[in-house]
Amino acid sequence: MFDPEDLDADLSVTGHVVTSQREFPRGEVRVRDGRVLAVRGTPSDAPAAERVDAGGAYVLPGVVDPHVHCLSHAGEGIEAATRSAAAGGVTTLLEMPFDEAGPVWSVDAFRDKRAAVLREAHVDVGMYATVEPGGQGIAEIPKLAAEGAACFKLSTFQTDPRRFPRTPDGEMLDAFAEIARTGLRVCVHAENDEIVQRNLARLRASGASGPLQHGLSRPPVAETAAVAAVLEFARASGVHLHFCHVSTPHAVDLVQWHRRTGTSVTTEVCPHYLTLTEQDMVRGGARLKYNPPLRTPAETDGLWHRLRSGALDMVASDHAPWPLALKQRDHVLDNASGGPGVETLLPLVAGAALHERRMTPRELVRCLSTRAAHAFGLGDRKGDLRPGLDGDLVILDPDAEWTVDGSRLRSHAGWSPFDGMRIRGRVRCTVSRGEVIWDGDSVRSAAGRGRFLAPAPFPAPPEEDG
Structure with a gap:
């Protein structure tokens, strides 16, 4: 035969x-x-x-990284980010829509970026779109879905009113309902804007400027309060929901409760929340400034426990390759948030998972490849080794x-949050x-x-x- x-x-x-x-x-x-x-x-x-x-x-299987910012800073670009991905074992990435040149929330912007992917990418790339606040963006959702958007990204926190805006609750609920009609997933940056903005104002008024001020501005409740609200929006609208860069075990537990009651929701954690804690900011300063911030060792352990059990679905790099000049300002709160990470994603997580956290190789494959591929509609092509x-x-x-040396990585950033590790x-x-x-x-x-x-x-x- x-x-x-x-x-x-x-x-x-x-x-x-x-x-x-x-x-x-x-x-x-x-x-x-x-x-x-x-x-x-x-x-x-x-x-x-x-x-x-x-x-x-x-x-x-090649790694599927569902959270990469190739163009949050124009000095990186798709070519460098995907070259760095290739060196790190990432064969598929999903590219975020909040670019320095402006958000990808129109068909023209989506087509321009897709053309850049086809010119520049070393690995295969899916693309997020987003929804312009103010109401007018809702009508673009089905058009962007027809262009091939893998998912939509919204935020409950406003980093910048143009480049990375907050979507008000009422508009978010409307957007969820429209995205649900496409069958695509909506991904959310979940931090409560009012809590964070109030804390930022207080901290600036106090005159305190040490690196730990960043964590104080964004306590765990800022994340969990936003997660709880967004879960209710997803429950009401029936949309497929995904939470980006979860940093607290309690947020995962809230998600699990909703899953048991039928809400379609997935979660990701990032290597920095699994390998660094808030005390590392004393050493690393604003280089280790992330949104949400680094947490306590107990919360890091809790995230590993939930990743190992499958309660946390996947690991994503949240690659944000800011140049060091944007991470060296005197006050920690004045610095850009995030750092390069696509090239170190697999070795960092695999090293800790296999040698310290008692995960099996199959569990590693699921959280670095398989679940992300299925969550974002790529499971027919990516995420596993199968004929x-x-x-x-x-x-x-x-x-x-080996020892991480960011100057030797392929990103144009030229540094790494894990330098010396x-x-x-x-x-x-x-x-x-x-x-x-x-x-x-x-x-x-x-x-x-x-x-x-x-x-x-x-x-x-x-x-x-x-």
Whole structure:
């Protein structure tokens, strides 16, 4: 009987193969015409044009990073951010809509950015859109969905009235209802604007200026109050909801309650909330200024517990590559929030998960690839190693140790929030649609090889076997 696994392959990769459901300590992934042809429990002698032997290293699905800002600062750009992604094992990213040039909330802006993706990207890119406050943006939602928006991003907090505005509650509820009609997911930056703005005014009036003032301006209740309100909006509208960069375990618990009552909602956490705490700001200052802020060690432990149990769905970098000049102002509150992170996402999380937090490799695959792909309509192509899916994979040496040096990463930022951190886990090879784009030393792909990804109707996520 004809066996498709015996077909000639363009690429064969052998090693410790890990999918969302199974592990093969000496397995093989075979790729043909850019798609996975077969995943075998033992290597075959079937022909392959190119062979890569990972030895005992892990062969994982390419990482799906659902939260990247390529253009929050024009000095980065899509080319640099996706080049950095390739070096970090990220083969798919979802690009945020709040750009320095202005938000992506019109069809023209979306088309312009999509054209830039096709010119510049090294890896495959899906795109967020957003909704212009004031009411007029609601009518653009179905048009942007038709253009291929993967999801919509809204904020309960106003960073800037033009570039990153707050959506008032009534408009947010209307937007949720319209987005629900598209079947797409809405993603929310959840911090209560009134609580934060009041605290910022008080702190500035007090004259205090140390780095810990940032955390005091945004206490956990600012996040959880916003999460609770937005969950009710999602419950009322029936929209698929996603919370960006959750920093408190209690926020995850609120989400879990709503899930049990039928609300469609997913969550992400970021590496900085899993590896740094508020006390690190004493050392790192405004370099470690994030919104929401870093939390206590107890909250970090609580986030790991929820990630390990599956209550937290996925990990995202929230790559925001500000130049250091925007992170070195005298008062911590005057500095930009966020930092570069797409290239360090996989090694940081894998190192801690596998060596310190007792997560299995399959659990790692689910939170770094599979769940994000399914949440954003890409599960028919991305997020796992399975015949028919895109041939995206990464070789991770779980025992290789290295020290982060942001000046050597591929982002134009030239620094990292994790500078000087010793990591156990290194990306040895990245493959995108069957093409080796990172060989462990250099990016081998050319700008413009990445594809724009429009979402498909959400398939049912795979059952997880514990």
